[in-house]
Amino acid sequence: xxxxxxxxxxxxxxxxxxxxxxxxxxxxxxxxxxxxxxxxxxxxxxxxxxxxxxxxxxxxxxxxxxxxxxxxxxxxxxxxxxxxxxxxxxxxxxxxxxxxxxxxxxxxxxxxxxxxxxxxxxxxxxxxxxxxxxxxxxxxxxxxxxxxxxxxxxxxxxxxxxxxxxxxxxxxxxxxxxxxxxxxxxxxxxxxxxxxxxxxxxxxxxxxxxxxxxxxxxxxxxxxxxxxxxxxxxxxxxxxxxxxxxxxxxxxxxxxxxxxxxxxxxxxxxxxxxxxxxxxxxxxxxxxxxxxxxxxxxxxxxxxxxxxxxxxxxxxxxxxxxxxxxxxxx
Amino acid sequence: xxxxxxxxxxxxxxxxxxxxxxxxxxxxxxxxxxxxxxxxxxxxxxxxxxxxxxxxxxxxxxxxxxxxxxxxxxxxxxxxxxxxxxxxxxxxxxxxxxxxxxxxxxxxxxxxxxxxxxxxxxxxxxxxxxxxxxxx
Numbered sequence: 027x028x029x030x031x032x033x034x035x036x037x038x039x040x041x042x043x044x045x046x047x048x049x050x051x052x053x054x055x056x057x058x059x060x061x062x063x064x065x066x067x068x069x070x071x072x073x074x075x076x077x078x079x080x081x082x083x084x085x086x087x088x089x090x091x092x093x094x095x096x097x098x099x100x101x102x103x104x105x106x107x108x109x110x111x112x113x114x115x116x117x118x119x120x121x122x123x124x125x126x127x128x129x130x131x132x133x134x135x136x137x138x139x140x141x142x143x144x145x146x147x148x149x150x151x152x153x154x155x156x157x158x159x160x161x162x163x164x165x166x167x168x169x170x171x172x173x174x175x176x177x178x179x180x181x182x183x184x185x186x187x188x189x190x191x192x193x194x195x196x197x198x199x200x201x202x203x204x205x206x207x208x209x210x211x212x213x214x215x216x217x218x219x220x221x222x223x224x225x226x227x228x229x230x231x232x233x234x235x236x237x238x239x240x241x242x243x244x245x246x247x248x249x250x251x252x253x254x255x256x257x258x259x260x261x262x263x264x265x266x267x268x269x270x271x272x273x274x275x276x277x278x279x280x281x282x283x284x285x286x287x288x289x290x291x292x293x294x295x296x297x298x299x300x301x302x303x304x305x306x307x308x309x310x311x312x313x314x315x316x317x318x319x320x321x322x323x324x325x326x327x328x329x330x331x332x333x334x335x336x337x338x339x340x341x342x343x344x345x346x347x348x349x350x351x352x353x354x355x356x
Numbered sequence: 357x358x359x360x361x362x363x364x365x366x367x368x369x370x371x372x373x374x375x376x377x378x379x380x381x382x383x384x385x386x387x388x389x390x391x392x393x394x395x396x397x398x399x400x401x402x403x404x405x406x407x408x409x410x411x412x413x414x415x416x417x418x419x420x421x422x423x424x425x426x427x428x429x430x431x432x433x434x435x436x437x438x439x440x441x442x443x444x445x446x447x448x449x450x451x452x453x454x455x456x457x458x459x460x461x462x463x464x465x466x467x468x469x470x471x472x473x474x475x476x477x478x479x480x481x482x483x484x485x486x487x488x489x490x491x492x
Contacts, residue, residue, distance in 0.1 A: 028477065033467070039489075057409060127386060132391060134383070139396035
């Protein structure tokens with residue numbers, strides 16, 4: 027019989043109320059920041075007042091989204107950025123999203139593997155997050171994690187999305203600057219003119235510039251951009267940069283471009299519009315989430331209503347009304 | 357309603373390049389519904405503790421096959437205490453001879469899972485540890 031050796035080390039920490047953690051978060055305590063993010067992720071009712079308080083202290087950080095196909099080099103790029111930005115004296119926050127299993131709900135979050143030393147720098151805070159069933163490239167509480175880091179004084183804050191396909195563009199209403207990372211050798215100019223992910227980039231980055239195919243990918247994206255932008259309400263024209271984390275090639279020009287875009291947002295007045303748009307999306311998403319919660323709370327009676335609908339004694343709309351706790355017809 | 361997952365940091369400490377076991381265990385925990393953060397190879401105790409704090413994990417699982425488990429766990433547990441992160445459980449796995457169990461207990465290791473352990477034993481051990489502590 028194989029057994030484990032279990033020692034009772036007598037450690038039973040008490041639960042610290044979330045509101046009590048808020049001053050510690052604002053003072054930059056890493057334990058408090060990490061704990062608060064977990065409570066947002068776990069959707070603790072007890073934490074909602076604290077998160078509301080934290081939100082009042084946000085709005086200072088430059089939020090940078092990095093998205094691209096799996097294996098494009100997002101984590102590696104983030105690692106290079108952490109290194110460069112912390113050297114410049116920034117406190118860099120990172121929220122890196124990886125997928126949850128649709129079967130077990132578990133996840134392996136491997137973004138840290140690429141970040142190694144960068145993630146351990148004292149001026150950086152890197153948090154991995156699982157999607158927990160959420161589609162769109164982010165996790166349900168990614169933006170709350172960003173709030174916590176923002177309130178704690180981190181800027182810029184980098185959101186690394188899951189490896190996306192062609193259509194997961196949620197990052198566009200989550201960040202101020204969206205970097206779309208394309209890997210060489212994955213598609214031609216037809217892929218480049220398709221709608222979706224490539225349209226949302228404020229900055230295009232082609233990774234693995236040390237590979238010979240990178241030039242063709244840069245050309246395909248530039249060709250696509252030459253046809254004009256579908257979202258013409260910006261005066262910013264998205265540059266295409268080829269970078270290599272192996273050789274360190276052009277990492278500096280990416281940093282400069284990130285800074286330029288941030289400055290452009292402020293100078294052009296687009297920042298305010300973007301903030302409004304991002305906040306609007308957050309309200310809608312939260313409303314949808316609360317709505318779902320309310321529906322789930324009534325779902326214990328689902329079976330009864332389901333049978334009634336199948337037997338034609340009730341109808342789907344009436345059943346939905348009752349399950350939502352709405353007494354009269356809407 | 358709170359629905360938090362058990363979060364585990366799976367780490368490789370020191371000069372030990374054998375990570376097949378760590379990856380298999382990561383996969384087992386994933387399939388049991390846990391969120392596993394894998395650190396990669398050749399980590400120092402300080403790096404592991406830094407990562408564990410930022411990730412707010414419930415458990416640090418370290419697989420060691422190099423024979424240097426006693427000094428490395430001593431350093432790891434000390435580092436956890438220094439950072440006031442003793443609420444994180446330390447689970448040791450890999451090749452650990454029984455005569456080293458007592459020194460590891462003294463360091464602050466919570467559980468030693470022998471290498472022969474089956475998947476379900478690993479899962480129930482970690483689940484019980486975290487559930488007994490409760491949410492924090």
